[in-house]
Amino acid sequence: MKSARTQVPSTRATSCIFFTGPLTGVDLPSTTKFQLATKSPETRGYLCSNCSGNFGPQLKKAGFDALIVEGRADVWTWLVIQDGRVEFRSAEGMLGMMTNAAQDAMKDELGDKKFAAMSIGPAGEKLVRLAYINVDERAFGRGGGGAVMGSKKLKGIAVKGSGTIPVADAARVREIWTDAVKNLKETRANHTKYGTAQYISPINELGCMPTRNFQTTHFEHGDKVDHLVLHDHFRAKNYACFHCSVACGIVAEVKEGPFKGARARTEFENIGLLGPNCGISDFAAIVAANQLCDDLGIDTISGANAVSLVMELYGRGLITDKDTKGIKADFGSPQALIGIIELIGKREGIGDLLAEGMLGVIEKHPEWAAYICHVKGMPYAAYDPRGFYGNALT
Ligand code: SF4
Missing domain, CATH: 3.60.9.10 (Aldehyde ferredoxin oxidoreductase, N-terminal domain)
Incomplete structure (x- = not known):
């Protein structure tokens, strides 16, 4: 091979x-x-x-x-x-x-x-x-x-660019814009207030929250990583894309503790996969890990899936401290979460293998395939396919 x-x-x-x-x-x-x-x-x-x-x-x-x-x-x-x-x-x-x-x-x-x-x-x-x-x-x-x-x-x-984009009927476009902004203000108020983090609680309550590398689907500490925690303790500001009145991006900032100063735009997927799926209930650690992925240029969903895989393999004794360069890769450990992301970014230790994606990991270790959740090499998002069936296909 x-x-x-x-x-x-x-x-x-x-x-x-x-x-x-x-x-x-x-x-x-x-x-x-x-x-x-x-x-x-x-x-x-x-x-x-x-x-x-x-x-x-x-x-x-x-x-x-x-x-x-x-x-x-x-x-x-x-x-x-x-x-x-x-x-x-x-x-x-x-x-x-x-x-x-x-x-x-x-x-x-x-x-x-x-x-x-x-x-x-x-x-x-x-x-x-x-x-x-x-x-x-x-x-x-x-x-x-x-x-x-x-x-x-x-x-x-x-x-x-300094150009304008011509439209056939500028007055009608302006009318549609005005109506849409009014509608969005009314119907997307929670999106503005809480961002996509508002889905953490319902997805967890539905029993569709990937937990500890998809071993279970409900996180017992869901209330420590939900939209209220983000809004009440970490929200620094909203972020809006071009011409968007919803501004659903919520920039979180850690104000105290070992991760003080960490800052990232925490979305539902990032929280779900860096949090519950790695057994992490420390929201500050999630923000710090999110920022580290963003800074190094690692996709948070795929990166978090790689971390949770390492944690499961480590827990089962299939890899050791030698593979993790001394990191105790236990579920729930913020140090492990941060440390494994760094290994991937630097391509060091097991991070070099994880950097090859799930298909690369399976090619090298087909015996680990049972612990890897993916569709054609793409790791799962934070909607467990046992509830969201379509996610098992795409
Ligand atoms: S355009 Fe950007 S800020 Fe607006 S709702 Fe979509 S993702 Fe959120």
Whole structure:
């Protein structure tokens, strides 16, 4: 059998296609979405991922419907796109930078904070198959898009446009926008107040919360990681995508304790998988782990699944401290949660194997397949398939 490490996540032949839709950037609510299509290093199949933020609208305003990146740069590179022009710049000085730091560096070099930006972190540079692309605090998360950019030596892209997107009937569009904003204010108030964390309690009560690597489906400490904990003790501010009046992104900040200063946009999936599925009831640790994934450029869902797998293998005695570089990888241990994510980002110890994705782990250790929850190499999201049947298929 061919070992996982001998297969490069992406080749010169793999295109990385970012494309907008007809409504992206139009003056209507939440016209923020754009897509990534490429070959997935994680599943090794087709990858289509969508993302919010400000990048898609800016790309459109800069005069482009899509951006197709082909081939591979000789040196680490970043792109500047502005009003019909594309410029290649050296990213050699950005190597090793965390995702947000790289975006700040691009904007600093441009002397303009109004650029939208995307970037990969150290995980993408190291071709970790779980690497995501950070886009203005949003993400092309699943499937390893960050490793595709890494394989092209593309550290990031910044874009700004001054154009307008024409519509056939501007007055009617304005009318629709006004009605929609009013409707969203009434119907999505809880989304604004609590974000997607509001789903933690109902999913847990339904018995669909993945717990301790999907061994059970109800977390006994659900009330320590729910939307009220986020809202009452950690909420720092809301985050809104382009033209969105809902602003469902809630930035959490740890104000005291060993993780003081940690800051991340904690969503339902991140909380569920970094929390209950790793046996973690310490919300501050979840925020810190979320930030570490974001900074290193590791998708939180896939990264958390890798951590919970290690915890189960460790508990069953199938791996030891030698594999984990001394980390006591017990369920519920914040130190283990943080430590294993670091191993993946650095490709050290068992982290090097986990960086090959679930298919890579199974290729090396087929006897572990019974403990790995995935569909065609894509780890499960935080809706247990025993309740959400469709999640067992996609
Ligand atoms: S802020 Fe939330 S609701 Fe608004 S566009 Fe972004 S993801 Fe959607």
